[in-house]
Amino acid sequence: MRKDQYILGIETSCDETAASIVKNGHEIISNVVASQIESHKRFGGVVPEVASRHHVEQITIVIEEALKQADMTPQDLDAVAVTEGPGLVGALLIGINAAKAFAFANGLPLVGVHHIAGHIYANALVQKMEFPLLALVVSGGHTELVLMKEDGQFELIGETRDDAAGEAYDKVARVLNLPYPGGPHIDKLANESDEALQFPRAWLEEGSYDFSFSGLKSAVINYQHNAEQRGEEINPNHLAAGFQQSVVEVLTTKTIRAAREFKVKQVIAAGGVAANKGLRNSLEEAFTKENIHFYVPPIKLCTDNAAMIAAAGNSKYSAGHLSDMSMNGRPGLELNSWN
Amino acid sequence: MIWLGIDTSNTPLAIAIVKDEQVLASFQSSMKITHSIGTMPAIEELMEKANIKPNEIEAIAVAKGPGSYTGVRIGVTIGKTLAWTLKVPIYSVSSLHVLAENAPYFQGVVCSIMDARRSNVFAGIYANGEVVKEAHISLVDLLTTLDNMEQQVLFVGMDVSIHWEQIKEVLGDKVQRANAAFDLPNAAVLIEMAKKMEPSEVHTVVPEYLRITEAEANWMKEQKKNGN
Ligand SMILES: [Zn+2]
Numbered sequence: 001m002r003k004d005q006y007i008l009g010i011e012t013s014c015d016e017t018a019a020s021i022v023k024n025g026h027e028i029i030s031n032v033v034a035s036q037i038e039s040h041k042r043f044g045g046v047v048p049e050v051a052s053r054h055h056v057e058q059i060t061i062v063i064e065e066a067l068k069q070a071d072m073t074p075q076d077l078d079a080v081a082v083t084e085g086p087g088l089v090g091a092l093l094i095g096i097n098a099a100k101a102f103a104f105a106n107g108l109p110l111v112g113v114h115h116i117a118g119h120i121y122a123n124a125l126v127q128k129m130e131f132p133l134l135a136l137v138v139s140g141g142h143t144e145l146v147l148m149k150e151d152g153q154f155e156l157i158g159e160t161r162d163d164a165a166g167e168a169y170d171k172v173a174r175v176l177n178l179p180y181p182g183g184p185h186i187d188k189l190a191n192e193s194d195e196a197l198q199f200p201r202a203w204l205e206e207g208s209y210d211f212s213f214s215g216l217k218s219a220v221i222n223y224q225h226n227a228e229q230r231g232e233e234i235n236p237n238h239l240a241a242g243f244q245q246s247v248v249e250v251l252t253t254k255t256i257r258a259a260r261e262f263k264v265k266q267v268i269a270a271g272g273v274a275a276n277k278g279l280r281n282s283l284e285e286a287f288t289k290e291n292i293h294f295y296v297p298p299i300k301l302c303t304d305n306a307a308m309i310a311a312a313g314n315s316k317y318s319a320g321h322l323s324d325m326s327m328n329g330r331p332g333l334e335l336n337s338w339n
Numbered sequence: 340m341i342w343l344g345i346d347t348s349n350t351p352l353a354i355a356i357v358k359d360e361q362v363l364a365s366f367q368s369s370m371k372i373t374h375s376i377g378t379m380p381a382i383e384e385l386m387e388k389a390n391i392k393p394n395e396i397e398a399i400a401v402a403k404g405p406g407s408y409t410g411v412r413i414g415v416t417i418g419k420t421l422a423w424t425l426k427v428p429i430y431s432v433s434s435l436h437v438l439a440e441n442a443p444y445f446q447g448v449v450c451s452i453m454d455a456r457r458s459n460v461f462a463g464i465y466a467n468g469e470v471v472k473e474a475h476i477s478l479v480d481l482l483t484t485l486d487n488m489e490q491q492v493l494f495v496g497m498d499v500s501i502h503w504e505q506i507k508e509v510l511g512d513k514v515q516r517a518n519a520a521f522d523l524p525n526a527a528v529l530i531e532m533a534k535k536m537e538p539s540e541v542h543t544v545v546p547e548y549l550r551i552t553e554a555e556a557n558w559m560k561e562q563k564k565n566g567n
Binding site: 042043047049050052053056057059060061063064074090093094096097098100101102104105106107324325326327328329 | 380425555
């Protein structure tokens with residue numbers, strides 16, 4: 001019988017300080033997240049220097065809590081996995097240096113994990129991943145379609161050419177004077193709305209799986225400004241619904257087309273925006289019709305967490321890809337295969 | 340007792356391993372190597388040279404800043420993570436004071452500085468082994484303060500050279516600068532200072548930035564304006 005494998009995951013790429021222990025790549029033993037959202041709210045967005053300062057305050061507390069909840073000691077672990085990039089560089093460095101010091105002190109192997117690989121492997125924590133697999137990763141920093149033919153193999157088939165979907169949500173939310181983070185508020189307004197304004201869809205060239213949301217964002221902002229100048233009241237629900245419909249339709253259509261083309265067995269949505277109800281419903285409905293297995297992990301595994309980093313780290317560690325003490329934070333890290 | 344000392348608060352990297360009264364190994368560098376890349380390998384290498392295993396470390400001393408925000412954070416993060424997981428006490432010492440302690444036998448005022456851009460410096464003023472002031476301050480104000488103390492002043496630190504002309508102009512023959520050998524932090528000195536201190540609760544160890552972030556400063560200004 002194969003020995004059980006326990007990975008400690010650490011994630012500090014943005015505004016969550018997180019640590020988690022995962023068994024055999026799929027079973028969460030502990031999962032601790034210290035969110036900084038309350039602190040960044042007053043600035044209307046994540047301030048990198050403030051984020052880095054909070055990470056230093058939280059990092060050892062969060063790792064200790066992950067071990068305590070798991071009732072484990074460092075000697076029970078097989079490896080330490082940490083987000084190597086992409087993300088805010090100052091924030092990444094806290095998790096990375098804590099992971100290096102922890103691994104060194106306890107004689108444990110170290111694995112650097114790509115943040116998006118983490119989001120995709122969040123799926124492994126709720127069900128068995130089946131390949132070929134298509135992942136739609138949508139968050140404040142990402143809008144990507146990733147094809148996985150095998151475990152540990154990644155092919156980026158589409159990505160945003162300008163704003164990430166979550167970024168567009170936040171900017172439109174600001175125009176509507178909604179509190180940060182704006183995504184959930186827009187989702188709520190849109191779902192309560194009985195009517196939707198019409199905004200353009202950015203399909204790009206025929207056959208492209210890339211995305212673009214800056215045109216849509218500008219169209220929405222201009223609409224609001226023009227209405228303001230004419231002294232007209234606009235219904236924020238209608239505006240939110242129109243914006244969300246455009247985003248959701250493009251994401252759903254391109255995801256479906258890619259799923260068909262690559263004949264995938266499983267489609268998953270990952271990242272903070274995957275928690276969006278409008279998007280979730282649209283994808284679920286479309287894939288039910290297509291008879292393709294579609295899944296969205298529960299919200300706390302969609303938003304940034306360390307269990308997903310441990311899960312991806314488990315696969316990478318099993319494939320023998322280790323990092324050393326000179327690992328650096330890499331804000332522009334590319335998603336490379338490890339198998 | 341075996342000590343590990345770490346200072347990454349500015350461009351220089353300083354690491355030392357001290358056993359009781361003996362400096363087993365010490366490393367100093369002023370090369371521009373990102374601390375995030377260089378610090379852990381340097382610790383690993385120095386411990387190998389001193390023939391010390393991680394679980395033999397019994398205390399950790401770390402320079403807590405001020406300095407480069409990212410630099411300070413790396414040393415503090417490594418120091419507190421090691422101290423926490425090895426279950427050993429941690430001592431955090433002012434990075435300015437560590438520099439000044441390079442000149443313990445100087446009769447007069449010792450002033451350590453780090454450049455903080457826009458004609459500002461992080462400066463520490465020490466006299467008779469006491470801390471007179473540690474602050475983020477304009478160079479002009481610092482020099483006025485030192486001038487008024489009417490004592491001999493010794494400047495220490497790599498960044499002294501950036502401002503030396505102006506320093507000499509104001510303080511004239513009251514001022515000297517340390518030679519290059521004393522311009523880098525020395526982690527063995529850091530450890531000797533830590534030995535005289537009380538340890539800190541490990542989770543609460545954070546950098547001493549001596550400055551709030553710009554975003555927070557603006558936010559506070561905004562709050563005041565709105566009468567909050
Ligand atoms: Zn993320």
